[in-house]
Amino acid sequence: MIRFRLKELMAxxxxxxxxxxxxxxxxxxxxxxxTTLSKIANQRGYNTTTxxxxxxxxxxxxxxxxVAQYLDQSKSEG
Numbered sequence: 001m002i003r004f005r006l007k008e009l010m011a012x013x014x015x016x017x018x019x020x021x022x023x024x025x026x027x028x029x030x031x032x033x034x035t036t037l038s039k040i041a042n043q044r045g046y047n048t049t050t051x052x053x054x055x056x057x058x059x060x061x062x063x064x065x066x067v068a069q070y071l072d073q074s075k076s077e078g
Contacts, residue, residue, distance in 0.1 A: 001071050004048075006041040009060045009067065030055040 006026075014021040023041070027034040032052055039046045056067045 001045060001073050003069050003071050004040045004046065005067060005069065006037065006056070009056075009062065013060060026056075026059060030059045032056070 010021045010023075010026065023034050023037045026032070027037055032055055036048070036052065040048055040052075053064060053067055057064055060067070
């Protein structure tokens with residue numbers, strides 16, 4: 001399963017800049033609809049496009065592996 005780290009990235013950016021980063025702000029800066037960002041942040045297993053991942057990488061200035069990570073569910077099942 002792919003896990004998106006949007007909430008963590010927003011918190012990290014907010015901490016670095018000593019302010020609160022909101023989904024609305026990310027939406028306006030990237031052109032990604034706020035509803036899509038909310039689904040990425042809150043819905044397990046949400047499926048998105050490479051275009052959106054590219055925009056998030058650019059906005060947060062991080063490589064893809066910091067936006068999304070692969071979780072091997074077979075290891076967690078026991």
